[in-house]
Amino acid sequence: MAKERLYLFDTTLRDGAQTNGVDFTLADKLAIAGMLDELGIDYVEGGYPGANQTDSELFAKDRELKTTFTAFGMTRRPGRSASNDPGLAALLDAKADAICFVAKAWDYHVKVALETTNEENLASIRDSVKAAKAKGREVLLDCEHFFDGYKANPTYALACAKTAHDEGARWVVLCDTNGGTLPHEVEKIVGEVCKVIPGDHVGIHAHNDTEQGVAVSLAAVRAGARQIQGTLNGLGERCGNANLVSLIPNLLLKPEYADRITTGVTRDALKTLTQTSRLLDEILNRAPNRHAPYVGESAFAHKGGLHVSAVQKSPQTYEHVPPESVGNRRKILVSDQAGRSNVVARLEDAGIRVNAADPKLARLLDEVKEREFGGYSYDGAEASFELLARRMLGEVPEFFKVDSFRVLVERRHDALGNLKVVSEATVKITVAGATMFNVAEGQGPVNALDSALRKDLGVLAPYLADLELVDFKVRILTKGTEAITRVLIESKDGKGARWFTVGVSENIIEASFEALMDSIVYKLLREKAPVPR
Numbered sequence: 001m002a003k004e005r006l007y008l009f010d011t012t013l014r015d016g017a018q019t020n021g022v023d024f025t026l027a028d029k030l031a032i033a034g035m036l037d038e039l040g041i042d043y044v045e046g047g048y049p050g051a052n053q054t055d056s057e058l059f060a061k062d063r064e065l066k067t068t069f070t071a072f073g074m075t076r077r078p079g080r081s082a083s084n085d086p087g088l089a090a091l092l093d094a095k096a097d098a099i100c101f102v103a104k105a106w107d108y109h110v111k112v113a114l115e116t117t118n119e120e121n122l123a124s125i126r127d128s129v130k131a132a133k134a135k136g137r138e139v140l141l142d143c144e145h146f147f148d149g150y151k152a153n154p155t156y157a158l159a160c161a162k163t164a165h166d167e168g169a170r171w172v173v174l175c176d177t178n179g180g181t182l183p184h185e186v187e188k189i190v191g192e193v194c195k196v197i198p199g200d201h202v203g204i205h206a207h208n209d210t211e212q213g214v215a216v217s218l219a220a221v222r223a224g225a226r227q228i229q230g231t232l233n234g235l236g237e238r239c240g241n242a243n244l245v246s247l248i249p250n251l252l253l254k255p256e257y258a259d260r261i262t263t264g265v266t267r268d269a270l271k272t273l274t275q276t277s278r279l280l281d282e283i284l285n286r287a288p289n290r291h292a293p294y295v296g297e298s299a300f301a302h303k304g305g306l307h308v309s310a311v312q313k314s315p316q317t318y319e320h321v322p323p324e325s326v327g328n329r330r331k332i333l334v335s336d337q338a339g340r341s342n343v344v345a346r347l348e349d350a351g352i353r354v355n356a357a358d359p360k361l362a363r364l365l366d367e368v369k370e371r372e373f374g375g376y377s378y379d380g381a382e383a384s385f386e387l388l389a390r391r392m393l394g395e396v397p398e399f400f401k402v403d404s405f406r407v408l409v410e411r412r413h414d415a416l417g418n419l420k421v422v423s424e425a426t427v428k429i430t431v432a433g434a435t436m437f438n439v440a441e442g443q444g445p446v447n448a449l450d451s452a453l454r455k456d457l458g459v460l461a462p463y464l465a466d467l468e469l470v471d472f473k474v475r476i477l478t479k480g481t482e483a484i485t486r487v488l489i490e491s492k493d494g495k496g497a498r499w500f501t502v503g504v505s506e507n508i509i510e511a512s513f514e515a516l517m518d519s520i521v522y523k524l525l526r527e528k529a530p531v532p533r
């Protein structure tokens with residue numbers, strides 16, 4: 001049986017741009033469009049030309065993309081003609097391969113929000129589709145609030161969809177705008193729609209308000225819809241849109257869909273999915289979600305000793321798909337539950353070969369257990385674990401030595417009576433036999449200490465030039481009657497590498513210092529920096 005084609009439509013740049021705290025620049029939008037194109041996404045919705053400067057510039061640009069680059073906008077306003085609507089004109093003039101109109105499909109909204117009649121709304125859909133077709137554009141209609149509208153007045157909701165289809169729109173997209181419709185309801189309603197409009201002209205646009213954006217989209221596919229709209233990493237206002245990064249592997253790897261359906265994303269392109277997801281986070285300057293299905297750092301992480309030995313004999317024992325299929329990798333976590341097999345596997349992960357009978361291995365295992373009892377956690381701090389192991393194996397040279405440090409925090413009023421809090425750190429460092437004092441100010445004591453540490457490391461400085469601290473997490477642990485501070489630092493460099501280091505102490509500055517030092521030494525090792533002499 002020939003497989004049916006399912007089309008993927010990405011709206012990261014339009015609906016995804018509604019996310020709290022997300023503000024794409026023109027360069028961001030171009031970079032993301034390129035990524036989506038590489039991945040094999042059929043439609044990329046770039047934005048809303050005429051609505052803001054960035055989107056207008058984006059659509060004025062020439063592109064070399066295989067994808068159908070789509071402009072989004074409203075149907076003509078009620079009571080105006082299509083030729084006398086500046087919003088529609090901007091949309092029709094945009095350099096786009098396709099136009100996706102949005103129109104109300106719920107009679108309640110037509111009355112209350114648009115303040116017009118049902119007939120005028122249908123006429124607006126008809127005129128807008130006609131005008132875009134006349135311009136030679138492929139046309140899509142997003143039926144806003146379709147499912148709520150269908151429940152209230154199925155005849156009218158269907159009439160909106162059918163009007164666009166009859167006028168020649170390539171796709172009619174059923175939107176669950178409020179994101180509250182459940183998968184079984186969507187499956188039933190889409191099934192009804194597909195009796196009137198062929199499923200290969202029907203799309204689904206779901207939001208994630210019940211955490212079922214992906215499930216709702218798949219339910220629509222089961223009922224016959226052949227276009228899915230979604231965003232990378234589920235970006236979108238409120239709880240986000242349907243997450244394409246989860247949808248794509250479900251469609252390609254689960255036989256229920258893979259046996260019946262093909263998409264524009266090849267199995268080879270699927271192997272770049274993890275990278276694509278993380279690149280988006282990089283552009284947004286956010287830490288990737290470790291627990292994201294398929295692509296998260298923890299998606300194929302194994303912790304308990306028994307799991308680990310089983311997964312090493314046969315990965316299917318604890319993995320639903322091979323991690324490599326989505327470009328992710330298996331990860332063996334080190335923890336106080338760890339058996340010897342965890343530690344060996346984790347070391348191999350870091351490229352360290354140790355004979356299982358090596359007595360150093362038993363010492364390392366004891367050391368890890370003792371430290372975890374003392375408050376360390378190496379689950380989230382692979383770089384510190386690798387350093388600990390390499391130190392025990394004698395593989396970490398002393399690049400430099402910190403003889404002492406001092407951190408001052410001063411709270412005072414300046415001459416104008418304004419309150420000032422100033423942090424200053426002094427670090428005494430020996431590099432290649434030469435001692436130096438580095439002094440730096442910072443926004444806080446840890447920032448000052450970090451600046452002073454890295455201010456002048458002599459010949460080592462070039463190897464650290466692109467080192468950047470991304471995140472700093474503090475956790476207070478109670479051990480018996482004592483409070484202990486654990487600091488976890490995330491660092492990155494200009495080559496896109498990210499690593500996590502940990503420090504533990506009764507004193508927050510000392511814990512931070514330890515995590516900072518690990519980060520610096522880890523970076524020097526990565527760079528294969530020479531030991532200064």
Ligand SMILES: [Zn+2]
Pocket residue numbers: 015177205207241
């Ligand atoms: Zn939406």
